[in-house]
Amino acid sequence: MSPDRNGTRRRPPVAGAVTLSDVARAAGVSLATASRAINGSANRAVGGELRERVLATAERLGYSPNAHAQAMARGQTATLGLIVHDIADPYFSAIAAGVTDAADAADLIVTLANTHHDADRELQYVRTLQNQRARAIILVGARQNDGEANLRLRRALDAYQARGGTVAMVSQAILGVNVLRVDNERAGADLARALHDIGYRRFAVLTGPTENLTAHERSRGFLAAAEELGCPVPDERLVPSPLTRDGGHEAMRELLARRTGADLVFAVTDVMALGALTAAREAGVSVPDDLGLAGFDDIDTLQDVTPALSTVRIPLREMGREVTRLALAPAEDGPLEEHVTGQVVLRASTPPRS
Amino acid sequence: MSPDRNGTRRRPPVAGAVTLSDVARAAGVSLATASRAINGSANRAVGGELRERVLATAERLGYSPNAHAQAMARGQTATLGLIVHDIADPYFSAIAAGVTDAADAADLIVTLANTHHDADRELQYVRTLQNQRARAIILVGARQNDGEANLRLRRALDAYQARGGTVAMVSQAILGVNVLRVDNERAGADLARALHDIGYRRFAVLTGPTENLTAHERSRGFLAAAEELGCPVPDERLVPSPLTRDGGHEAMRELLARRTGADLVFAVTDVMALGALTAAREAGVSVPDDLGLAGFDDIDTLQDVTPALSTVRIPLREMGREVTRLALAPAEDGPLEEHVTGQVVLRASTPPRS
DNA sequence: TTGTAAGCGTTATCAA
DNA sequence: TTGATAACGCTTACAA
Numbered sequence A, B: 001m002s003p004d005r006n007g008t009r010r011r012p013p014v015a016g017a018v019t020l021s022d023v024a025r026a027a028g029v030s031l032a033t034a035s036r037a038i039n040g041s042a043n044r045a046v047g048g049e050l051r052e053r054v055l056a057t058a059e060r061l062g063y064s065p066n067a068h069a070q071a072m073a074r075g076q077t078a079t080l081g082l083i084v085h086d087i088a089d090p091y092f093s094a095i096a097a098g099v100t101d102a103a104d105a106a107d108l109i110v111t112l113a114n115t116h117h118d119a120d121r122e123l124q125y126v127r128t129l130q131n132q133r134a135r136a137i138i139l140v141g142a143r144q145n146d147g148e149a150n151l152r153l154r155r156a157l158d159a160y161q162a163r164g165g166t167v168a169m170v171s172q173a174i175l176g177v178n179v180l181r182v183d184n185e186r187a188g189a190d191l192a193r194a195l196h197d198i199g200y201r202r203f204a205v206l207t208g209p210t211e212n213l214t215a216h217e218r219s220r221g222f223l224a225a226a227e228e229l230g231c232p233v234p235d236e237r238l239v240p241s242p243l244t245r246d247g248g249h250e251a252m253r254e255l256l257a258r259r260t261g262a263d264l265v266f267a268v269t270d271v272m273a274l275g276a277l278t279a280a281r282e283a284g285v286s287v288p289d290d291l292g293l294a295g296f297d298d299i300d301t302l303q304d305v306t307p308a309l310s311t312v313r314i315p316l317r318e319m320g321r322e323v324t325r326l327a328l329a330p331a332e333d334g335p336l337e338e339h340v341t342g343q344v345v346l347r348a349s350t351p352p353r354s
Numbered sequence C: 001t002t003g004t005a006a007g008c009g010t011t012a013t014c015a016a
Numbered sequence D: 001t002t003g004a005t006a007a008c009g010c011t012t013a014c015a016a
Helices: A020-027 A031-039 A048-061 A067-074 A090-105 A119-131 A147-162 A184-197 A213-228 A245-258 A270-282 A300-304 A316-328 B020-027 B031-039 B048-061 B067-074 B090-105 B119-131 B147-162 B184-197 B213-228 B245-258 B270-282 B300-304 B316-328
Strands: A079-084 A109-114 A136-140 A166-170 A178-182 A203-208 A238-240 A264-267 A292-294 A311-313 A337-340 A343-345 B079-084 B109-114 B136-140 B166-170 B178-182 B203-208 B238-240 B264-267 B292-294 B311-313 B337-340 B343-345
Touching: A020 A031, A020 A048, A031 A048, A067 B067, A079 A090, A079 A119, A079 A316, A090 A109, A090 A136, A090 A270, A090 A300, A090 A316, A090 B090, A090 B109, A109 A119, A109 B090, A119 A136, A119 A147, A136 A316, A147 A166, A166 A316, A178 A316, A184 A213, A184 A264, A184 A292, A184 A311, A184 A343, A203 A213, A203 A245, A203 A270, A238 A245, A245 A264, A245 A270, A245 B300, A264 A270, A270 A292, A270 A300, A270 B300, A300 B245, A300 B270, A316 A337, B020 B031, B020 B048, B031 B048, B079 B090, B079 B119, B079 B316, B090 B109, B090 B136, B090 B270, B090 B300, B090 B316, B109 B119, B119 B136, B119 B147, B136 B316, B147 B166, B166 B316, B178 B316, B184 B213, B184 B264, B184 B292, B184 B311, B184 B343, B203 B213, B203 B245, B203 B270, B238 B245, B245 B264, B245 B270, B264 B270, B270 B292, B270 B300, B316 B337
Parallel strands: A079 A109, A079 A136, A136 A166, A166 A178, A178 A337, A203 A238, A203 A264, A264 A292, B079 B109, B079 B136, B136 B166, B166 B178, B178 B337, B203 B238, B203 B264, B264 B292
Antiparallel strands: A109 B109, A311 A343, B311 B343
């Protein structure tokens, strides 16, 4: 049907690599007309009959427009880069779902990158997405408190933005990029106050990784409020750990082993709280009878554990949509900043104490 | 530094769009040499000193190779398409994590698409990925029992493969593509036998959506084995529902309302089982005292609910890695097929009955 | 309304 | 080893 059309071909002629030229020739029109008929954007110029013929020919030949060629010719792409720490973590996957929803609505395709909390990989992905000429990049996940790494990242993002891309992140701001901030500190404080209101006094905190800013903000807010309420939390009731289920599990074991007499444990993420819950059970400590437990995020599975866990709810999926909007907004007048306010949700894991 | 280099430019000159030509000119070498120096694949031909100079110049100018131009010139891309039903579902996000792991190792970037169980969207994504000239496409998730939709999908995949792409899927096979099959039917049967062994007799099944093949296989295997064991499951103990947490919740409510006297409920996915667990609790029915409950998949959170849920374990993350290998394998000698065998894991939700 | 032809930024062929 | 130069497949002025 469409034999080698020019004597010298370098690559093995991929079977059936139908190009727009093929379609044009087969339909007996010029390349330009074919292009316009098939992808005649706002400029609908092609005559009815011709148009039909071209479309039919394209269909018949199984023509598939080459997105790379289009990207080159148009000078822009329909790609959105999404960088998360761990897509298997419900926090990230819920946000990712929101991002794909919004991207879909905007006719963008999403390129997903998993950093595994590795700053170098994150940097590498930014560069890759820059090479792809992605229209926007979304970074989800806490910054580490590592000036060197943050500086490198910022440089890469600056370079990306200088070339016309936009960046939006969820969490802390990096200078010069759009950000959807979660008011972690305030929400942490709100949680402490709510728990104090219902009678808790001897707080403990599973603080997550020491260098993780989100974790730090959450525990700082909580601790500051606790202190203000006259319930300062001694160091022995602070246990760091990785931001994972197993991290929470291990941290709770450690805390219980210390026998600190805490009556309430705050884990800075729900995923950690889940691990902590099981650790308590394994140690024969009853939540909520012996110990209250609260998390942060309100991930989906929280409603199906026993007891249902108290937490601070943040609308993860909606945040994914919102950060996409931020990423697509023309960041003309300086970086945008939006805030998400966490909402304390008390459930069975923290019953009132008398 | 790099002023307009040709009088007529169509697009507003994107600030700092440094091209390879710019680098070559600034370094005083030819385009070809610059290309070789910067991306001189196996063919390391560039002289030491020149090479240094080019690299330094590229660095200084902040050169970022245009991946689309490379894709055009090379005739291939480094993109892997991943199509899932719902990235927020732990089943899919765990597999996706495995896929990104493997893709990373193979230096591929992953394009993620969320179908929301919509066959049309799935088809659309296949086309989009074909337009992107993705090197391979991975489809995760059950087929519907819808001949029309499957046929359309198969046509699109055939076209994609005819042009040199490869396809791999997790779940049922579509004719002509690589597949990682989960032995749902057999595992379902194994589960029924294991439960029968420890004394359960009056089985009920939350079957998921009737048209969903994976759900169907799981329940069919279970039901067939139950019948073989002399415990046929009456229709009133079969409840369909969406494949979600809420679906499981609703189905369990329905089942309990029917007062069928079941002593064991099998939910065809863990996510459904989680919802079912809560529904039972809300109805004042104790799992495991009044009722045994088992799921399928062994998603992460299962270990933190009470009671811990029995299930059939399939290695989700590893499956993600494996299906990526399948997708990247040269499918020269006909489609490949691999099998994953589910392993029954009995936990506290199904204690032995006397 | 349609066609001609000049890019888009690379890689790879061929000759020097 | 290096350099010209022709693709790669498409979009879009500009001309007809």
